[in-house]
Amino acid sequence: MSASPVKPTAPPGTRPTVTEREARRVAEAAREQGWRKPSFAKELFLGRFRLDLIHPHPLPPAEDAQRGEEFLAKLRDFCETKIDAARIEREARIPDEIVNGLKELGALGMKIDTKYGGLGLTQVYYNKALALVGSANPALGALLSAHQSIGVPQPLKLFGTQEQKDEFLPRCARTDISAFLLTEPDVGSDPARLATSAVPDGDDYVLDGVKLWTTNGVVADLLVVMARVPKSEGHKGGITAFVVETASEGVTVEHRNAFMGLRGLENGVTRLHQVRVPAANRIGPEGAGLKIALTTLNTGRLSLPAMCVGAGKWCLKIAREWSGVREQWGRPVALHEAVGSKISFIAATTFALEAVLDLSSQMADENRNDIRIEAALAKLYGSEMAWLMADELVQIRGGRGFETAESLAARGERAVPAEQVLRDLRINRIFEGSTEIMHLLIAREAVDAHLSVAGDLIDPEKSLPDKARAGANAGVFYAKWLPKLVTGAGQLPRSYSEFKHDADLSPHLRYVERSARKLARSTFYAMSRWQGRMETKQGFLGRIVDIGAELFAMSAACVRAELLRSQGQNGREAYQLADVFCRQARVRVEELFGRLWTNTDDVDRAVVKGVLAGAYTWLEEGVVDLSGEGPWIADATPGPSEQENVHRPIR
Numbered sequence: 001m002s003a004s005p006v007k008p009t010a011p012p013g014t015r016p017t018v019t020e021r022e023a024r025r026v027a028e029a030a031r032e033q034g035w036r037k038p039s040f041a042k043e044l045f046l047g048r049f050r051l052d053l054i055h056p057h058p059l060p061p062a063e064d065a066q067r068g069e070e071f072l073a074k075l076r077d078f079c080e081t082k083i084d085a086a087r088i089e090r091e092a093r094i095p096d097e098i099v100n101g102l103k104e105l106g107a108l109g110m111k112i113d114t115k116y117g118g119l120g121l122t123q124v125y126y127n128k129a130l131a132l133v134g135s136a137n138p139a140l141g142a143l144l145s146a147h148q149s150i151g152v153p154q155p156l157k158l159f160g161t162q163e164q165k166d167e168f169l170p171r172c173a174r175t176d177i178s179a180f181l182l183t184e185p186d187v188g189s190d191p192a193r194l195a196t197s198a199v200p201d202g203d204d205y206v207l208d209g210v211k212l213w214t215t216n217g218v219v220a221d222l223l224v225v226m227a228r229v230p231k232s233e234g235h236k237g238g239i240t241a242f243v244v245e246t247a248s249e250g251v252t253v254e255h256r257n258a259f260m261g262l263r264g265l266e267n268g269v270t271r272l273h274q275v276r277v278p279a280a281n282r283i284g285p286e287g288a289g290l291k292i293a294l295t296t297l298n299t300g301r302l303s304l305p306a307m308c309v310g311a312g313k314w315c316l317k318i319a320r321e322w323s324g325v326r327e328q329w330g331r332p333v334a335l336h337e338a339v340g341s342k343i344s345f346i347a348a349t350t351f352a353l354e355a356v357l358d359l360s361s362q363m364a365d366e367n368r369n370d371i372r373i374e375a376a377l378a379k380l381y382g383s384e385m386a387w388l389m390a391d392e393l394v395q396i397r398g399g400r401g402f403e404t405a406e407s408l409a410a411r412g413e414r415a416v417p418a419e420q421v422l423r424d425l426r427i428n429r430i431f432e433g434s435t436e437i438m439h440l441l442i443a444r445e446a447v448d449a450h451l452s453v454a455g456d457l458i459d460p461e462k463s464l465p466d467k468a469r470a471g472a473n474a475g476v477f478y479a480k481w482l483p484k485l486v487t488g489a490g491q492l493p494r495s496y497s498e499f500k501h502d503a504d505l506s507p508h509l510r511y512v513e514r515s516a517r518k519l520a521r522s523t524f525y526a527m528s529r530w531q532g533r534m535e536t537k538q539g540f541l542g543r544i545v546d547i548g549a550e551l552f553a554m555s556a557a558c559v560r561a562e563l564l565r566s567q568g569q570n571g572r573e574a575y576q577l578a579d580v581f582c583r584q585a586r587v588r589v590e591e592l593f594g595r596l597w598t599n600t601d602d603v604d605r606a607v608v609k610g611v612l613a614g615a616y617t618w619l620e621e622g623v624v625d626l627s628g629e630g631p632w633i634a635d636a637t638p639g640p641s642e643q644e645n646v647h648r649p650i651r
Helices: 020-030 040-045 062-082 085-091 096-105 123-136 138-150 153-159 162-174 289-300 303-325 337-366 372-397 405-410 418-429 435-446 448-458 464-485 506-536 538-566 571-597 601-613
Strands: 178-181 197-201 204-215 222-229 238-245 251-256 267-278
Touching: 040 372, 040 435, 040 506, 040 538, 062 096, 062 123, 085 405, 096 138, 123 138, 123 303, 123 337, 138 153, 138 178, 138 204, 138 289, 138 303, 138 418, 153 162, 153 238, 153 289, 162 222, 178 204, 204 222, 204 238, 222 267, 222 289, 238 267, 238 289, 289 372, 303 337, 303 372, 303 418, 337 372, 337 538, 337 571, 372 418, 372 435, 372 538, 435 448, 435 538, 448 464, 448 506, 464 506, 506 538, 506 571, 538 571, 538 601
Parallel strands: 178 222, 197 222
Antiparallel strands: 197 204, 204 267, 222 238, 251 267
């Protein structure tokens, strides 16, 4: 085994030069190409309302539920008696004793199989646990989620060798915290430009690069690192995943980042300089790193809506308690329509978010359906709606909503951290794929059937014979598909009558069926109109996805209401909440359909070009810029660290 230093293959500070087409090609190659299992959401975007894929609502086996409930009881006691959330917020750090207490409970191994020392919880109960911990302190929820949803355990579970599982999973289950390192100072959602290198050297790879926003990175014992292996003889090359020991020589945590919210988050900047990693620590083959990352995120993304559900439940509790005692003009503020409508929105949306989360999670556990779109929709919809609910709670609380919990307590009132919850939730619209990126990711999956049969027609690199074959295939596909978008069960007045009980949910399901066909027709029309330029119409694609998200949430809410009714668990109230949510969602869907074709997208693009050209700099006059000096993007030149290592493992 060689121990000599290995030089990076590119000059220091340079990044791969990547065209737009090449970047898309990298992203496309990382996608899971096939659809081997049915997908409710995929069918929905194709205009086919497959209620049979989600109803009756799937349920966990009794033994899984019992094991999950027993752990939740222990976790609740720990959260209520051991976690001082105000201290974490005040000191911007999670005390070591809290992390060690969670380790003793087995919380690091919630998703790890029992044969490796984990708890072996289902996705459903893992999410319930995250919602519970996240309600106690969101930074704790983020620590557990980053460790298990995207850190070492999940990629090893899906792609690791038996030797890797035997070596690392027992450590992750009980003692070692893990982190996921993909983002770089100049690389976010465009991984084709990833610059961290992994140069083969004997039985090792030598890693060089800088990683940004490494959640858990400051305290992590193990890292999943994405790095680019150069193509050479015997090496396919490409972006590749590695398990790296944080204690390895050359690994330096250079900075602990501070944020608007999640003040206890152990998120940092990690530099790797000539870090030797055994080839045995490579996860999967060379070049499979992005596919591993995306596949891991298929279910990993469900951790974020789990904490969003927890936040929604807390917002509802505070809104109910506060608006019942606060009086204006002789009666509680809840009875004033302007406030009452906000409370109704919070209640109905929390019900729907939990319905989306539990349905997606149970489908993940059963592994009967492909849930890549459902999980992405849950993350997108959960993060956006939770932020709105928290914002409405701050408004309901008025000046007290803007005041910190510490200040409220100091003057003798209940310490309600409404403003903190708003700050903490904001990152969820960015974490693990921003809303804008999620729109594009989901849109790509939603039009996959179209691109599979007609993609070559709009690809400028395809030959005329290729286009001719694509045209023939497309003709066959659309001749069968388009007529099915004309009529359906949504036009039959007695369809879905099994959902007519305390409230009548059948009209909402008929609306979903009709709207799914309308959505598919709109997508087809847009593809016919814009063809190759479709991918640039991000405003249109975003609205298409948002409509699909609302329709998915409506479906999940109705199915959950019927499940609760059939089990005798608050069925009447569940039907009422589902009915109200669907009515609210239908208003939003109608607005989105209208904005598909009546919008300001074209003039917005013109203004943007003017802004970038400096045409409106006069509008910026009359203010003081407090942003200070320095580069927009920090230097990430490979090399030895010149800063103190702030890594602090928790023992």
